[in-house]
Amino acid sequence: MKRQSFVTNLTCWKTGKSYEPDRLLNLSDAGKPLRVEYDLSAIRDVFTRQMLDERPAGLWAWRELLPLPLDCEPTTLGEGATPLLGADNLAKEIGVRKLWVKDEAVNPTGSFKARGMAAAIAMAAHFGVTEAAVPSAGNAGGALSAYAAAAGIKAHVFMPRDVPAANRLECELAGAQVTLVDGLITDCGAAAKKACDEHGWFDVSTLKEPYRVEGKKTMGLELARQLGWRVPDVILYPTGGGTGLVGMDKAFDELEALGWIDSKRPRFVSVQAEHCCPIVTAHRAGAAECAAHENARTCAAGLRVPKAIGDFIMLEILKRTDGTAVAVADANMIADARALGARTGVCACPEGGACLAALRELRSSGWARPDDEVVLFNTGSGLKYAEAFASYATSA
Numbered sequence: 363m364k365r366q367s368f369v370t371n372l373t374c375w376k377t378g379k380s381y382e383p384d385r386l387l388n389l390s391d392a393g394k395p396l397r398v399e400y401d402l403s404a405i406r407d408v409f410t411r412q413m414l415d416e417r418p419a420g421l422w423a424w425r426e427l428l429p430l431p432l433d434c435e436p437t438t439l440g441e442g443a444t445p446l447l448g449a450d451n452l453a454k455e456i457g458v459r460k461l462w463v464k465d466e467a468v469n470p471t472g473s474f475k476a477r478g479m480a481a482a483i484a485m486a487a488h489f490g491v492t493e494a495a496v497p498s499a500g501n502a503g504g505a506l507s508a509y510a511a512a513a514g515i516k517a518h519v520f521m522p523r524d525v526p527a528a529n530r531l532e533c534e535l536a537g538a539q540v541t542l543v544d545g546l547i548t549d550c551g552a553a554a555k556k557a558c559d560e561h562g563w564f565d566v567s568t569l570k571e572p573y574r575v576e577g578k579k580t581m582g583l584e585l586a587r588q589l590g591w592r593v594p595d596v597i598l599y600p601t602g603g604g605t606g607l608v609g610m611d612k613a614f615d616e617l618e619a620l621g622w623i624d625s626k627r628p629r630f631v632s633v634q635a636e637h638c639c640p641i642v643t644a645h646r647a648g649a650a651e652c653a654a655h656e657n658a659r660t661c662a663a664g665l666r667v668p669k670a671i672g673d674f675i676m677l678e679i680l681k682r683t684d685g686t687a688v689a690v691a692d693a694n695m696i697a698d699a700r701a702l703g704a705r706t707g708v709c710a711c712p713e714g715g716a717c718l719a720a721l722r723e724l725r726s727s728g729w730a731r732p733d734d735e736v737v738l739f740n741t742g743s744g745l746k747y748a749e750a751f752a753s754y755a756t757s758a
Contacts (some may be wrong), residue, residue, distance in 0.1 A: 366431040368405050375675055383429070386489040388570050395672050396572040397612075404618040410623060412585065418466050419443035421480055421580045427616060429485055429576055436484045437513040439470035440475050444590040446737070452705050452718070456725050460735040461599070462594070464585060465708050471532065471582040473711075474581065475505035478605055481577030482566050483509040491515060493563040497543075497550030499602070499663040500529035500756070501742050506566060507536035510737040511553075511606055518563060520550040526663060529745045546658055547602075547667050568603030569672040578606045581727035582613030585737060586623050588626065591629045596730060598720055598738040601641055601687075602667035603634040605674045611679045615695055628737075630685035633675060633713075633720045635660030639668055639689035645680055646687070661692045661750035662712035664741065677747035686729060688720040695719055697746055711747055714740030 372381040374390035375397045381387060383398070390396055414417060421442030430436055453461035466474035470482050479502070486494055495518035496506045503519035510517035517538035521530060522609045524581040533540050541557075543550045543559075550568055558565040569573065576637040586593055593614060607630060617623045632641045638658035644651065654669040670676070680687060692712070699715025702708055717738035726732040744751065 363473065366433050367429070368400045370399050370401050371398055376729060385698050386486065386491065386564065386566055387572065390739050394574075395569040395675070396706055398572050398576055400427065400615060400616065401681065401742050406620050407582045407704060409620070421477055423474050423499050424580055424583055427583065429483070429573055430480060430488060434484070434488055436480070437487060437509055438480060439476065439512060441469050441480045442584065443695075444468050444584070446585065447708065453749070456732060457721055457732055458562075458721075458725060458734045458736050459732065461529055461721075462735075462737045463702070463706055463708055463714075464737055464739050465579065466581070467711065467740055467744075470753070471504045471508050472746060473501035473505065474578070474606060474739070475501040476509070476750070478574030479505035479509045479566070479577065479578040479582055479690055481569060482573040483513050483515065485573045486564055486566070487513045487515060491564045492564050493518065493561070495520065495545055495554045495558050495563045497521075497554040499666055500525055500567070500746065501664060503538070503540070504536070505527055507533040507538035510538070511536045518554070518557065519586070520554040520557070522550060526749055528599035528748065539757040541596050548669065568670070569608070575605050575609045575612065578608075578610030579613040579616075580607055581739070582610030583617065585610070586614065586617055589659050591623055593623060593626055594737045595628060595734040596631060596736040597628040598631040598633055598717040600662070600665060600716050600739065600741055601626055601634055601676065602664045602669045604632070604641070605681060606741070607632060611683075615752070627683045629681055630640070630683050630721045631679060631720060632685070632687040632715045634687065634689050635662055635690045635695070635716065636689045637667060638666050639687070639716060640674055641673060642687040642689045644677055650674055650677060650681065661747070661753065662695060662716060663710075663747075664713050665716070686724070689725055690716040690723075693754060696751060698722070699751075702740065703744065708740050709744045710740045711742040712750055713742065714738070746757060
């Protein structure tokens with residue numbers, strides 16, 4: 363009989379306690395994120411790299427390494443299979459051997475959040491969820507709204523009152539109920555949790571359910587494949603909640619277990635905003651967890667996360683991979699988002715610009731080396747940040 367899922371169990375990312383995977387869960391008993399575990403030896407027996415060439419491109423080409431049972435049809439809007447674009451002129455300008463841009467802006471809903479929500483909503487639908495909620499600074503709300511609409515699930519999005527208009531409109535156009543909250547993403551998270559507790563909605567907040575990480579890890583799976591089954595020397599990733607960084611690290615471990623890549627890992631760089639940089643502060647201090655960043659502010663909505671629930675996971679990854687964390691001023695990330703667009707044609711968001719600005723700083727300090735092959739992530743479309751770009755154009 364054909365096996366329908368290779369998921370063996372869920373484990374608490376902090377304590378290692380195991381949980382059965384046959385019901386929808388949020389956090390572990392310790393209040394920490396849950397990690398999806400697979401029977402990788404069984405996957406290795408039935409899943410080959412050549413099979414990917416025979417399947418339609420996209421996130422669901424990796425079915426064996428995703429949690430949705432193989433006999434379930436996923437809700438998809440065409441997510442994944444984003445381009446890895448060479449930026450040779452920028453590489454020469456900065457002084458690294460090779461620079462690639464992984465452009466997540468071409469995903470449905472215009473950002474990398476589509477990957478995580480595709481997996482999370484597919485699993486939510488599988489387990490019979492009818493209403494789901496998320497706190498969002500912008501892109502996660504749009505992604506939830508779209509995938510929930512496609513799956514017939516009612517979406518509830520809690521956003522800061524000053525969220526960019528494009529992000530709010532995107533949610534409303536997909537039929538979501540949008541609640542504007544005075545405060546930051548953390549305040550939205552508290553409001554979303556309260557509503558979920560009161561109404562029985564499923565909470566799909568970052569790392570507060572196990573499946574968004576699984577969708578995000580496909581960025582790492584794709585990247586290894588696009589580079590000929592190897593990893594780059596450095597990955598720069600804009601880090602708010604950090605699901606993508608956590609997911610890519612998991613992806614590389616799973617690919618090594620399958621025998622598809624070797625043990626080399628990239629040096630991960632967590633890129634944050636100057637006035638919202640809890641990971642940077644904790645990493646520099648050698649701390650295992652973050653303190654909340656007070657008075658957090660930045661034009662990059664996705665980076666305005668004062669404290670992430672998965673901070674301890676990210677900090678461990680940075681330490682283990684000899685990585686680092688860099689804080690970037692808003693003016694610099696806007697300038698380099700423009701530079702990224704002018705040099706590559708990528709419609710970069712401020713978070714993508716922050717990665718380029720961080721690379722310049724790391725090369726100047728000598729942390730990034732002349733022989734490094736570097737991948738930076740543009741996580742969303744610059745078109746969603748009209749107010750931010752206009753503001754800096756006016757003040758320049």
